[in-house]
Amino acid sequence: MPCELNAPGLKRRKNRDGTERLYWSAPKPAAHAGFPTGLVRLHYSLTDPLHHKLIESACLRLEAEALEWVAGRRETRNAFDGTIASLVRRYQNDSASPYRDVKWNTQRTYDQVLGVIEKAFGGRSLAALGIADFRRWYDEAKRPKVAGGAERVRKAHGIITMLRRMFEYGVTADLPECWRLLTILQHARFKEPARRRHRLEFRHVRAFIIKALFSGRLSLALGTALQFETTMRQRDVIGEWEPVSAAAFEDDIVLGGRRWVHGLRWADISDAFVLRKVTTKTGAPIGHDLSECPIVMELLERIPASRRSGPLIIDETAGRPYAEHAYAREWRLIARAAGIPDDVWNMDARAGGISEADDAGADLDAIRSAAGHSQMSTTVRYIRGTVGKSRNVARLRVAHRAEQGHSNQPV
Template sequence: MTLKAPGLDWRKTKDGAVPYWRASRDAIKAGYDVKNVRLTGLSDDEIVDRCRRLQAEMLEWLDGEPQDPTRYDGTVRSLVRIFQAHPDSPFREKRHDTREFYAGYCRLLEENVGQVRVSSLTGPDIRRWYNRFAEPKKDADGNPVGQRRVRRAQSAIATFRRCVSFGVELKHRGCADLATILSNMRFAGPAARDSVLTLAHARAIIAKAHELGRPSIALAQAFAFDLTLRQKDIIGEWTSDAQSAAGGIVDNGRRWDWGLLWSHIDERGVLRKPTSKSNGRKVLAFDLSLFPLVSAEIERVAADRRVGPIVVNEHTGLPYKPRKFSEVWRTVATAAGVPADVWQMDSRAGGLTETTDAGADLETARHQAGHSNIATTARYSRGSLAKTSEVARLRVAFRDKNGVET
């Protein structure tokens, strides 16, 4: 190959040579994280430019000079780092999982466009980024695999908007002009999901979970469908936040929070659950005696075992990690005959769809779901105790009317 650039290397494949930038052995030995970067789909000029930027970043790291993450040098890289590190950034106010979400897309921006000058950016530049981020994954030979990653592209640009907005607050050069450009741009998001997890699906999953020795999945499915709770409000999350280091359930330095506890259910059988989405400011209340699936699963649990988290992994004795829960749930759902395009998250849409089909108005359904905006409830249709109880009665009556046993 005649093309030359710092760090450029070519990997031979059956279909030809594939360009890569590779970090130096000294940098890798010293602990540099970015060992190589695939450079397919770029013109020769773009390959050279990318190699130069990657090489400059590596050399800067090797210099060992401590970098102030809140110092703005005019680049996209410095802007996204400031968004994450500045003590007054809105990033710092977000919940753990939201910060993890933004951090992932900040890394994507750094790796792909980190050296670009903010003041040089135009609308067409941002559109090119979107199209690049939306490209399908590629195999070892550089061939597209799977669908376009529209959700990835949209999320990357949405994260960048937030970075630029904070840059405007700090009066950083180029940010105000770029914010104006971005305010006039719209990017396609993924198509709205139309899959619904039905009552029949929920029952099949519950039955199969017991058959496979996974009563925890049965419990989780009952709460998800009957109460339309978010997954996090059922199984919780594991965080490494410093403020969460003391007390509670801790495993490998991570603390469990936000999941269902038996203590959320009072002596009258009313569950009061602070929602993770509201950071605990909103509390949903449910009279569990009115929700057949949940009531039946609770009855299966001996009274002396109703302590601590409600949904516990039978194999570890601890609340599930989200990925493990999804893996086990999928295994059970597949064994129960639930189609692969129906996900656990569709339980919420399924429960709300049954709610509106049963005759509840959207305002009543909004209370059931804990939505702040009724438009959100409308999208899901494909609180006070009185409202959620009304929903429960309507849904049970609807099942009776259609000859479905509760």
């Protein structure tokens, strides 16, 4: 590194082809204090003298922000200097940002994408960006992880979607260049990830339940049966763990600083086995008569009356609701033993139940209501590969031809 360069935190790394990449690295005190930006890629070159001032400016700015953080003056995280990195921070920290209104687990997902954006091109100035940059970033992000692998379209499209969100916020916050960049992305088209076409079918559910019971995992069998028969989302059946807040109550189930919420409790099921619940995602109230769901009833009958209180789905090995990711991990082990392909997921139980209802000829609006959807178009997206409606249409057309005096024979 040139000795005359005043660039605290500047780091260099070699690429495989011998070229050099530049980064700014946060000082250790800032990292220990939880400074959210540990490493920032600098898209400059030490071999170009015209870049030296830009490198110094970027490093000095980032270093100052880190030291401000250590000193406890964190409001500087809202400062905007025209770079993508500063827009990311404004989007995350501004009390007027829509980021503050989404659920904690959605924020966590957003943060993962925002971290990728900041590390990859956080130092870029908004004023210097155009469609060519967005195309290049999209193409680079979708490249297969390994040679010959599948393109990562979902990752690439997620980055573009997040950029749109940030620019939309920037427009409302009256930040320079955001209107221009949002207009570009609103008119640009990027290939979207394909919608899932898999569904958990009744034969899968039956095979899974048999294996789960054989393995002593009644909880997995019951959870899967409920998801399939009621078309409820996984989180509405088994619950989720949210950060503990000041509103936590004494009888809350707490694990590792998080409390269990939103899952089914025995109190949600009446003596007549009618289940009523408000769904987590949309807040829509749903009701299901479980006495009309034979596989659910058979599994419920296996649970003694003395255990019919508190959360419905309990991890047998831990004696409490499943920890985060544990349900999916244990479910996959049983699914493989039951011969269910790895590309069929537990979350596909909802699509499977909705698709089976459509195949059986159920009224589409009735399916929508049972699933807790507010829009019919949402229900339609969950119907995968069914022929019930098309079969009925074919029969009506054949009957109509006969009524018109036409023969249905080709010759």
